[in-house]
Amino acid sequence: MFDRELEEATSHIRQALAGLSLPSPEEIVWAPIPFAGQWGYGTAACFQVAAAQARANPGTQVKRRAVELAEQVVRKLEPVSGFARFAAENAYINAYFETADYAARVVDACLQSGPDFGRGEPQPDRLMVEYAQPNTHHSFHIGHARNAVLGEALARIAEFAGYETIRASYPGDIGLGVITCIWAYDKFHRGQEPEGVFARGRWLANIYTEATALVTPKDNETPEETRQRQTYDAERRELLRRWDAGEPEVRRLWERTRQWSLDELLEVLKLLGISIDVFFLESQAAELGKSIVEELVASGIAEDERANNGPVIVKIDEKLGMKKEKYRTAVILRSDGTALYMTNDLALARLKFEKYHVDRSIYVVDFRQSLHFQQVFKILELWGFPQAAKCYHLAHGFVTLPAGAMSSRKGNVIYFMDVYEEAVRRVKAIIAEKNPELSAESREEVAGQIGLGALTYAMLSVDNTKDIVFDWETALSFDGQSAPYIQNAHVRANSILKKVARLPEAVSFDYGLSEHETTLINLISRFPMLVQQAAREYKPLLMAGYAFELAKSFHGFYHAVPVLQADRDDIREARLRLTAATRQTLANCLGLLGIKAPNVM
């Protein structure tokens, strides 16, 4: 927002240094001055110059020299429009903005752009973000929710930052686990089908858990139990073979139950505000994958050990000439010729590049699969895909329970819908207490927005790499650093603004601004740059932290600074516009996180 001014200041500094017969650093970097209350940007350029001198003249004290230099440079600096003054402080060169101009420019720019405030210029790269890939025949749990919420936030941020963004989902709809579920369904529950999308999905997931228990060896099995289990195991493997052979009866059973899971997935995604552009199903990738394996064997990248009852493998470290084992050996096709996860991911990558023409491909998958994706990307590289360098595995931590990992197979999972419903229940109780006059209709809508917001925020306010230990009180916290706190700031801003018929036209901020106001304006001015940074670093956390900062500043402002009751009309108008700009920025920022900004709560 202040690129032009800072560029001008940069060239002035270079001139001043030249005037002192000193070389300029290659790059002069500006950062916001950390002290609250006064606005501006500062640069540590003098440290670099002093350091260079110290290298030439040993014995030079760098810090003292940097302080001297900053003072000398500032004395020689010509005024730059937009800046009130330059100051040498602590060896930094600080440029302070013209208060009234700066405030008006920030607020006007925000209100003029409205929902587009912070949106970046269109970028040439096309991105695909792949996320929300639970297996079918399971039910959507809180760990899936973290993945989905994180991927969606990334997609929104990338899109807003200016990249054309395609949202992709890749449910795993086949594999021995899926077949095990179908086997048990057909054997013990044939023809049954509960009412309701969520109830049905959950019911199917329970069958999966029960079925897994039936085929898993137990301690202290009786011979009778062992025989039974082995029979069951043989049955499900036979079913997999029949599936692979394409038997219509098995396929129909599979497709029907799969649809139950996909129906549930779509409902959950809808609830989360996620609209996927491209669905890849794992089962559809197998055929292409197998042909790719043949290609890799033919080109000498892969080795076919099937003649010796082995699988098809790629010795990645060897191919790369690595001394230490790092990427190891990847199995890309089973010895019986059936496709693996790896087979399918190779096919999928190729589809992304060749059919959807993506320049950058982002895989949002938990970090347990880091090696898998490193192998995929390296094989793509060996294969000759230039886009391999632009594949990125966003490895995120997973959601565990205080007692340990969740496991669909073991059935000890926290389902997303249970948490969501509990969140809504709690929010409703609070509304009943704090805002009883809210209409029943609004109450329903708002409770969903707040409850889901709290849950979403709890997942996005932790850095990608960290695990989240799920507990109800933390996940559904409505106080402190939480979505409801931020949403409440939005509501409070709105409650002021709805009392005026029309927002005043652009006004001057030429009065003594309080620190509360300067802090707000400073934060608002930084939003567009932050969007770019979050997109570049794949870090929704930055937006989550920022939204809280902004809300906190607004709450402070709201408490201490009168808006409607301001002493003078011009101050009142300026503060109304500042309030509106804050509301807009809060809404935009929450929107990037996939969190709704209600007008009442």
Next chain:
RNA sequence: GCCCCCGUAGCUCAAUGGAUAGAGCGCCUGACUUCGAAUCAGUAGGUUGUGGGUUCGAGUCCCGCCGGGGGCGCCA
């Protein structure tokens, strides 16, 4: 054995190589006849696991060690 991630306040977590390492929760003390108290103001809390190195400057980068988690040929 090898590879990846993490270690910051009692707890949960922040901090583009830059200025005095910050929030929230919890504890304690205050503020609603006031634009909505789901709020605000204040108190207390630190040898950033550890030892070196690079740098004008390191929580951040490099190496070693300690501790925790994950992964390593036909699960996904």
